[in-house]
Amino acid sequence: MATPNWALAAKKRRLTERARILTEIRAFFVADNFLEVETPYHIPSNAPEPYIDPQPCGNWALHTSPELCMKRLLAAGYERIFQLCHCWRAEEHGSKHLPEFTMLEWYRSNCDYRQLMQDCENLLTVLAANKNITYQGQQIDITPPFEQLTLKQAFINYAPLSLQQAINNNCFEEIYDRHVEPKLGNTKPTIIYDFPVSMASLAQVKKGDPLHAERFELYVAGLELANAFSELTDPEEQRRRFNADEQQRRSAGKAPYPLPEPFLRELDNMPPSSGIALGIDRLVMLLTDADDIQQVVTFCPQDL
């Protein structure tokens, strides 16, 4: 008789908790009049993001996020929608990344990203039973309101150089990863907002502040859980940004990518909206005190 797969059997506690989390997420959104939707995984083109590589599949690709189809639903008059789905990003693997992972996205019409900050507070409050999360030995109080920091202030607080210096010296990622992220969300969840416009290709520029986009990221215990923005609704501006991103992709030697024309066409009808993507695997890591993403999924590519 073959040896039982003990490593898989040992995941049962976390996989049971994962199922509970998914059930509660659905109940949370349904109770707030959100419609659960499913959009195709296999699509002709993703948004041409310079640092996200789609997994090719035939002549098309697997979606890196359901974002474009979700926004077409907004444009067609669906006002509150959410989706739980798998997404694929080529060659992303590490303790917090899998090339195939589970995403929760939700979108609201007629509101900006501040409403999504509240949604995050409410959702985490529902999921963490006693308003506390213990993750890798640290206790995080998740009673709202969460801490809010501009990206610029986070660099002032934690980094040896300013945000602008880091960008000018082409080391934003290194500094953010090493000095800033580990400090975020350690006593309370932290919302980092006011990203430079150059770091938010699908987001609305902040009203009265042309240098910043209405984008935020949610951190708990140093883990980036979610990325949100007030959606850009101007098709011409969106096309300009996509072209610039596509140019950057090509000059980095990446395969040419067709623009998502139906999305660009219908964007004109999209009401002011905001949307957010939350990594379910990382959320389960946080709520089950797992230090590696492999512990919270049934199988990883190397197990298959």
Place this chain on the structure above:
Amino acid sequence: MYSTSDLKKGLKLMIDGEPHVIAGFDFSKPGKGQALYKCKLRNMITGALFDRTYRSGESFVPAPLEERDMQYLYQDETGYVFMDTKTYEQVSISEKTLAEDKYFLVDNMEVKVLMFGEIGIGITLPNFVNLRVTMAEPWVKGDTAAGNNKPATVATGYNLQVPSFVEEGILIQIDTRTGEYVTRVKE
């Protein structure tokens, strides 16, 4: 050549002209920006451990390493001396490089020696080795409860936990991968 997408734990590559092994690996994409490949690297000659972070697009030269079948001969002031079983060429490896492995060497033992050019930088031991217990507390008669372990020392100076019935002078088998007691060897 390796690219950043080949980086993973255990990969051996050349950095600043010396062979290194990736002892720890992680990936991140802070702020949805460029991907970072975060490596904990061990210099395979000096044993030095340090962190280095790479971005997509960097490339790496594989470390030119060769494994050779050798026999352990003896220890002298240069370190532990091994002989190639085909060419009879001798190679000495320092105590520091061998680390814990030195405790499991028995005269004439066949091992695989990892070579970087003419430098021996590590060995692969057989999975099991028999070593004689040189120091252990006497067995208290009647103490047969499983899990009642006690400290013991074997001929190479290695300390480990053994069951209470193992006494001085007894030959025991040790798993070299975990360093743990396996069984008592009948002579």
